[in-house]
Amino acid sequence: MALNVTELLAGAVKTALHAAALPAPEAVAWEIPREAEHGDYATNVAMTLARPARRPPRQVAEAIVRHLPAVAAIERVEIAGPGFLNVFLAPRWCAEALREILLAGEGYGQSDLGRGRRYRIEFVSANPTGPLVIVNARAAAVGDALARILRSQGFQVACQYYVNDAGTQFQALASSMEVRLRQALGESAELPENAYPGEYLVDLAQDYLARDPAGARAALALPAGERLERLGRLAVDTMVAGQRRVLEEYGTAFDRWTYEATDVRAAGLPERAIDELRAAGFIYEAEGALWFRSTALGDDKDRVLRKSDGELTYFAVDIGFHHFGKFADVDCVIDLLGPDHHGYIPRLKAAMTALGHPEAAFDVLIVQLVTLLRDGQPVPMSKRRGEFVLMEELLEEVGRDAARFTFLTRRHDSPLEFDLAVATRQSADNPVFYVQYAHARVTSLFRTAAQQGVAVPPWREVDFGRLALPEEQTIIKGLLQYPELVAGAARAREPHRIAYYLSELAGIFHPYYKAHRILTEDRPLSLARLGLCAAVGQVLRSGLGLLGVSAPESM
Template sequence: MSLIETELKQGIKSALKQVYDLEVENDFVVIEIPKNPDMGDYSTNVAMRLAKQLHNSPRAIAEGMLEAIKEASPFVESAEVAGAGFINFRIKKSKIADVIHTVLKEGEHFGENESGKGVSILVEYVSANPTGDLHLGHARGAAWGDCITRLLNKSGYNCLREFYVNDAGVQITKLGQSLLARYLQLFGIDAALPEDGYHGQDVADIAKIVKEQEGDKWVNVSADQEEERLQHFRKEGIRLELDKIKRDLDYFRVHFDSWISEQSLYDRGLVEETLKKMEDMGLTYEKDGAVWFKTTEFGRDDKDRVLRKQDGTYTYFAPDIANHMDKIARGYPKMVNLWGADHHGYIARMKTAIHAMGYGWDDLEVDIIQMVRLVEDGKEVKMSKRAGNAITIRELVDEVGADAARYLFVSKAVDTHMDFDIALAKRKSNDNPVYYAQYAHARMCSILRQAPALKEVSEYTRLTSEKEKALLKLIAEFPEMVADAALTRQPNKVCNYIQKLAQHFHSFYNACKVLDDKNPELSNERLALLNATKITLANALDLVGVSAPERM
């Protein structure tokens, strides 16, 4: 909702109070832009919604409000009742165009808002095991999570971007064993890879790095050094895999403020501390030598869950609970996790644990990232991480570019399955939505390069055509769109806005002569509108991590 719509809503509420002594909530008053511009700039059906409550016809209610609305809203040029009881408004031309002043003044900061002021939120995403390359599923989550945090930061939230490193457990041991085997093979030793280990080329490449850095130091060791050797290769595997993950994410324009290690939770005693606290709160019981969490008592899980097994080791659930308690202790009571579709059943038990520890059910929210199917020439490109032929983030960016990859990933709702069309991503035509948007920005830059310097004006009174007003209204909606996309965590709303803004620009430019020597005053105002559109489009593209080229 734009500033005009917000002010208009307040004027309507004021009129209802004055005329009918009636107070309504903000959401009760709906403001819309009529599809037919002949009906006015804005419209409301509030009189129709109040007919039953006020025991009167909508038209009569609406007619009784007109003068009061005009008094409360001096920017309204005219208001009239239409149809069954709609109130249509025409706004003073200079008021609609005021947004140009705002955009030109705020520049790259246009769109920033304080809708999330005072709210601290931690967003955890990607969080892949450091056991191999990041693939397409990770890419979708990375793009989506990064865009969420951009929106949250733009909307005034205190947002922390976090990667949770799963560097403890069986998978890491398998990584260490696989890396050690590859390392020994480089010295001609017939070392067998674990059957359920990591057979991909990436582990073989890391083994070469270890050899270059440490030579044959770990080839011949005594029996009492074998455990030390395995632990060394576990740590080296984690370190080098993480380095690669960070490089690939950086290549994809995804950055984190914090990297939290699962192993560090054990080292700091947080896992034991959390389990002890749960025991003291009466949330656990012992059975068959194991410690169980009473999840079923809270009504959202179908069975109780083991926290500590018979052999004294912890299940993955225990450090996960400790991790979330640590997030809260660090000052982030509001948490958002992005998990793969295979974690859907895990949501209830995690939310149950947080609630059982004394926090709200909705203090943790989880967005599920559905699978991506890569399509090329109409056929699916198969992925197999263990076989070593997965399509990685780096390979995808090399193939289609970071701009196209990021944009297409966040253009579709994340909870739906997605076909990623390589041919579409590479196409330089209007069929490719990111190309269409970037071309619109480049075209604006080209026009402005040819134009004379903009002259500042106090009021933009000549922008009166429907194409101009439609573009102005859409620009004015940008900050509210950003706030809404941040609140709902839906970056695809930004992509929808980008496409609409590019379409409105092309429609305006095709209908209105921007560079006009015969009418320099009108030309100057249209150039200012063009510049405001360019700034808004660039800011919107930045929210999804896509560049705004000046030439194409």
Template sequence: MNIYAEAVGKLKLAINSAIEKAISEGDLPQAELPDFIIETPADRSHGDFATNAAMAGAKAFRMPPFKIAQAITSHLDLEGTMCERFETAGPGFINFFLGSKFYSAVVNSVLENPETYGNSDFGKGEKVMVEFVSANPTGPMHMGNARGGALGDCLAAVLDKAGYNVWREFYVNDAGNQIEKFGCSLEARYLQIFKGDEIVFPEDGYQGVDITELAQEYADIHGDSLVNVSSEERKKALVDFALPKNISKMQSDMAKYNITYDKWFFESELHKSGAVKAVVDTLTEKGLTYEQDGAVWYKNKQVLTEKLLKQGKTQKYIDNLELKDDVLIRQNGNPTYFTADIAYHKNKFDRGFTTLIDIWGADHHGHVMRMKGAMDAIGYDGDKLNVVLMQLVKLVKNGEIVRMSKRTGKAIQLGDLLEEVPVDSARFLFNTREANTQMDFDLDLAVAQDNQNPVYYVQYAHARICSIIKALAKDGINPRKCTDAELALLTAPEEKELIHHLASYTNEIESAAKDYDPTKITRYVTQLATLFHKFYNACRVKGEDEALTQARLALCESVKVVIKNVLTMFNISCPESM
């Protein structure tokens, strides 16, 4: 039950009714009802809700907003709403103040539905796939993958809470050009073990230390058994040995990061099933391919130009994009990554997902439009593919950027981060900055056990409430169901502000789901912890008035429920003592 939305809905009906009465009695001229908003003022001393109905109606009614506000309020009846009074302010704002009915309803709603409070049917069960991380399996996962993992998993959790049918997927690029390069790199390092510097490492090979370590590991087990076989046989043996190890490490890192995928989808499945070739055939049948220099090309420029013109973009705008066609099949007969990616996204739609969400690095910005266009080209709705672009993350320690692991002397990997930083901190901190902003991840802050660390601050609020409840239990005071009259005793500004924030939780869930922005929820729960500490410092829970003590205890329980719901949703622990 969304008490906040219910309160706004009832208030909107009352305002519309007042406008209709004002028109019927001649206080306002005949005109179409204005479209207005009801919002929470930044300064709550101005009211719990405010509406711009008078300003919104100025054009239609051809009257000054202040006079329209007077006409509305003279016919305004708050009976049946959750507001107890109103006042006009400034050029014509109408401010509303909630009554005890609202505050008691919020606390009761939380305590009556502790497991599901905040849940919404906003998504109507729509099947949504969130694909995230999908790191190249030819090397270790890095800091970008750490951020993408936290953002993607927590976004999926928010969507689930908002009523979507959510599926998490990791796309493993275990085929194509990067695997060929992986094999060549492993082959060179393996042969160098036995033949030294006479073996030249490929210019475009993978230079990471992990390649050398994998080649050495194979040599330690199998010796020089591959030295005298064909290059193809050698590369296949090395890839077959190394790739499963890398993928297994990815899976264990994700598990350690508290991320569970519904499916690890392998690109090789698309090639084996003929799905990649089928995409090329489809585009060819539609007249959207051509051959040039021994390669098969996709008419990306034509497709996107037509799409953008339909959207009302000018030719000058389109020319500035410098659109180009894309290769689908290379001269050697192998499909490009782009071709496999089209097949993969087609496969997603074919599995019944109606909205696709991908978490990509910001360096993939140019890939977004052409992938949406490709979906349109093969007969799907490209606008149902939504890409969250994620900016770079920098590790900072003692105010300085950290690039190398002190333990290994190598570039910091996701696995290194999870050895140094609690998983709770990593998941929470990566969700304190919106994906489209660059982020400094402060290692000192992440391990700090004080209120400067946001996740510690929130967890501490939960533990503090648990401690309050235990202490009162020792004094023989145990929580019980409060009457509305008892909850009406919660009249202190700190109590009202805290309850108002609890009421907005479902709205925040829906807003975060709509904007694909889970950071809204970390901000919400951090503010909830702040408001709780403010309440606790201002209002003594245990007092001489038993009814007030129980009401405040119920409020503490409500805050505890919502903090636990958020942390549990984000797979972050919720300690009862710290």
């Protein structure tokens, strides 16, 4: 039994068009009407075909309805307005579809859409100059959920974290660490202008001195270059270890951690990429510098790759990293970047195109900023950081599930307001609680059934035709949307669609659960309703898993 409803309906429409000797499109677009009287699915295909068919759209719609083959899923089709086709699903078919959902089990919603295509997603990649902050938590939620969704659709996905442990930021970190260490020893030392002022470096210096006083003093006695390298590496290693720990607590795993200093610069990747660009005719010299002719590929101006003093630019290093460190063993690369990178995207895409990567093989998603609130009021800055609220502080207050789900309630490229008070409430206005509570209700229901001695037979033996209430049909139709919803989220690279869907599913399940007894004296009806609830729990559990959120059995 085919459970991809839009594919089934599209096939019927194409068959009707062929029978009517009308042109058929490659794809038929469907939408789910907001009003029930407009059907379960609607399409404007008749209007899009009016010009090639040389007929008024309503005549095309009438021809489709007249030649539509008998399809068990379709109860009736109505023509609305200038030629919209409104399709109503057959209740009996929906009942059988519910059985198929249950029999599919945890595999329901998965597909082979990706056919094994290899993806690499780089996300978070915070500078190793301090702890992770709240915007990193949002990027981690989006990137990890996207990876999970893509894997569920048959893509092979590797997640990558880039450690920017070279260049001017590293030098500033090393200098800041030296000052904090000297201050810990009682010396008079002032932070330079470009220093990192956070209290975390004070703690790090004091910890280093307490743990290895001789080593700390020996490091300060080294020549300037060695001293800064030693202290900078100590700071980077400590910061990255802390970032790893927090990300692990968040349930976010990375397959590869790439270090700029050793894996990119020392490996000569930027120079190799420049050589390839030169061979392709995209490099020229001017004013003593080496330039990439990015305007030939749509950028607004050419970009410097090597300065006149011989130093590589960040852009040159990034080109080498992407070309050799990302594309080496995958078909597609996705970067998640912050909003301050908008202007950077065209030049990076131009470089990838110049190096022979198809335009569709490289995508950049912008993850917008987060405003932290408490009961609608802005939250003051972190005491430990001195500038931003730390990701660790957020997790301590609201927990992993609430953080992840809340970050996924908006499109990744839209600014998000995160209200801490809402995220910790056990009420319907807390979206993660509302969804998780629906799942907990389902599991509680089955515990009650077991206590009452209700034996649940295999789902093949249950008569789901007993589910005649409008609310029950609405829930089944909502469950039928899930596979296409997940596939659509994968195609569009929009994890928030899953969170939206789960909230809507919980929103139709909770009122039904409150209004109707599931376990009644009518055993066949009770079993049918148990099956419906089981399917709801199954889909909620699956969707929450795609978001990296738990599905509690009790709350």
